[in-house]
Amino acid sequence: MRYELYYWPGIPGRGEFVRLALEDAGADYVDIAYDAQAGLERVNQGLDFEHNPRAPFAPPYLRAGDIEVSHVANILQFLGPRLGLAPADEAGRLWCHGLQLTLTDFVAEIHDTHHPLGPGLYYEQQKAEAKRRSAVFIEERLPKFLDYFEQVLAHNPHSGDWLVGDACSTADLSLFHVVAGLRYALPKAMAQHEPAVPRVAGLAQAVAARPGIAAYLDSARRMAFNENGIFRHYPELDAAH
Amino acid sequence: MRYELYYWPGIPGRGEFVRLALEDAGADYVDIAYDAQAGLERVNQGLDFEHNPRAPFAPPYLRAGDIEVSHVANILQFLGPRLGLAPADEAGRLWCHGLQLTLTDFVAEIHDTHHPLGPGLYYEQQKAEAKRRSAVFIEERLPKFLDYFEQVLAHNPHSGDWLVGDACSTADLSLFHVVAGLRYALPKAMAQHEPAVPRVAGLAQAVAARPGIAAYLDSARRMAFNENGIFRHYPELDAAH
Missing domain, CATH: 1.20.1050.10 (Glutathione S-transferase Yfyf (Class Pi); Chain A, domain 2)
Incomplete structure (x- = not known):
C-alpha cells in the first residue's frame, strides 16, 4: 500500500506526527508537501468540496487507496495497526x-x-x-x-x-x-x-x-522547526531564567 | 451491556455529547454525575493512578465491562457501531x-x-x-x-x-x-x-x-446550560447587534 500524505509545504506542523509513524515503519509513502508549489495546489484541491465531497476541514489528511482520513489522531489510529505501531487488543x-x-x-x-x-x-x-x-x-x-x-x-x-x-x-x-x-x-x-x-x-x-527515526532525523526530509509552525521560539515567551 | 459515564456533576459540559448518544439509542447506562457528591468522588478516583493505572487526563470517560475509553470523540467512535449510530463501512x-x-x-x-x-x-x-x-x-x-x-x-x-x-x-x-x-x-x-x-x-x-432525544430534552436529566460549562452566555461577548 502506498500512502499519500497531504499537508502544508514548508512547516513540520501537524503533518510531522504522521510522517514520524510512516518513517519509523519504513512505509511506502508520498509526501505531497515535498514539491512546494504543486503540493500546495493539491492540498487545497482536496479541501475543496467541488473536487472532494468529503473534504476535510484542514490538513493533514492521508489517502490510502479509496480511503481518506483526516486529523492527526484519526490518521495515526488508522495507520497504527497497519504499521505495527499499535497494541493488538x-x-x-x-x-x-x-x-x-x-x-x-x-x-x-x-x-x-x-x-x-x-x-x-x-x-x-x-x-x-x-x-x-x-x-x-x-x-x-x-x-x-x-x-x-x-x-x-x-x-x-x-x-x-x-x-x-x-x-x-x-x-x-x-x-x-x-x-x-x-x-x-x-x-x-x-x-x-x-x-x-x-x-x-x-x-x-x-x-x-x-533505526527508522534516527535515519529520518538525519535526512533532509526532517524539516527544522520554524516560526510558522506550532512550536515557535519566541524568547520573550519562555521562562524568565 | 450497561455503560457507566463518568463526568463532572452540575454541568452539561463535554459529557453531554456522550449522553446524547446513549439517550438517542435508549442504551442502558449509569450517569455517575447524577449523585453530585458521590459522583465527584468516583470521577476523581478514576483519574487517580493509584486506583487506575490507565487514568485518563480528564473526564468524560466511559466504562463498558473491562473496557475504559476517554475523550468524547474516542467514546463516540466506540459507542457508534454498538448503538446503531455509525456507518457500516x-x-x-x-x-x-x-x-x-x-x-x-x-x-x-x-x-x-x-x-x-x-x-x-x-x-x-x-x-x-x-x-x-x-x-x-x-x-x-x-x-x-x-x-x-x-x-x-x-x-x-x-x-x-x-x-x-x-x-x-x-x-x-x-x-x-x-x-x-x-x-x-x-x-x-x-x-x-x-x-x-x-x-x-x-x-x-x-x-x-x-424520539429518544425529544424524550431526553423533555426530562429532568437534560441539564440547562450555565456559566460553568463550555457554552456560557456572557452578553458582553456576543455580537454588538
Whole structure:
C-alpha cells in the first residue's frame, strides 16, 4: 500500500506526527508537501468540496487507496495497526487513541501560547496576550501534561519505557515530537521541568534512537522547526531564567 | 451491556455529547454525575493512578465491562457501531470520526472565547482578552465552522439531512448540541449567521425531533446550560447587534 500524505509545504506542523509513524515503519509513502508549489495546489484541491465531497476541514489528511482520513489522531489510529505501531487488543488501542487525543489537546495549548486570541490574528497582533498566556502555560499546563505522561509511563505494568503495552506505539512517537518541539520553543521552561519527568525524557531518547527515526532525523526530509509552525521560539515567551 | 459515564456533576459540559448518544439509542447506562457528591468522588478516583493505572487526563470517560475509553470523540467512535449510530463501512466510520474531531476543535475554540488565556485563570481575570477573542471568533471562526458543516451536508450524495451516509450518526447528535449551545451562548451572532446555514439548522431540528432525544430534552436529566460549562452566555461577548 502506498500512502499519500497531504499537508502544508514548508512547516513540520501537524503533518510531522504522521510522517514520524510512516518513517519509523519504513512505509511506502508520498509526501505531497515535498514539491512546494504543486503540493500546495493539491492540498487545497482536496479541501475543496467541488473536487472532494468529503473534504476535510484542514490538513493533514492521508489517502490510502479509496480511503481518506483526516486529523492527526484519526490518521495515526488508522495507520497504527497497519504499521505495527499499535497494541493488538481493543482496550489497548482505545487507551492509545485516548493518549493521542490528550497529546492533541496539549499541542493545541502549545499553539495557543503564541496565538491566545486565535488563528485569525498574527502573533504580532497578540504579543501582550501571548506573554500572559505563556506564563500560565509554563507555570501550570506544561507541568500538568508532562507529569501526566510521566505517570502513564510509571504505571504501565508491561513496560517503564513505552506508554502502552510493551512496545513503541504512534503515541510514543508523537510524545517524542512534542518534547522535541518544546525544547525548541521553550528551552528554559523545559530545562527547568525536565528533571521532574525522567521517564518522558528517556522515551524521547529511545524514540530518537530507533533505526527508522534516527535515519529520518538525519535526512533532509526532517524539516527544522520554524516560526510558522506550532512550536515557535519566541524568547520573550519562555521562562524568565 | 450497561455503560457507566463518568463526568463532572452540575454541568452539561463535554459529557453531554456522550449522553446524547446513549439517550438517542435508549442504551442502558449509569450517569455517575447524577449523585453530585458521590459522583465527584468516583470521577476523581478514576483519574487517580493509584486506583487506575490507565487514568485518563480528564473526564468524560466511559466504562463498558473491562473496557475504559476517554475523550468524547474516542467514546463516540466506540459507542457508534454498538448503538446503531455509525456507518457500516470503514471509510464512512473514518469520515465520521474526522467530523467528530473537527467538532472537538470547534468546541475548544468556543470554550476559548471566554478563556483565551487558558483554563488556569477565571473568566473575570481575562475579560478584556475574551472580548477581543470573541470578536474574531464571531467574525471568522463561527462562520467558517458552520459553513463547513453546511457544505458537508450539501455534498453528501446519500442524504441532504445527515452528515454521513443516509442515517443519523453520533456526529449529527454532536452538531445538534453545538448549535444549541451556540444559540444559548451567542444568540445575536447565531441569529445573524443561521440563515446562511439552513441545512445545519434543519439537522438540529431533525435531531431534536428524534424520539429518544425529544424524550431526553423533555426530562429532568437534560441539564440547562450555565456559566460553568463550555457554552456560557456572557452578553458582553456576543455580537454588538
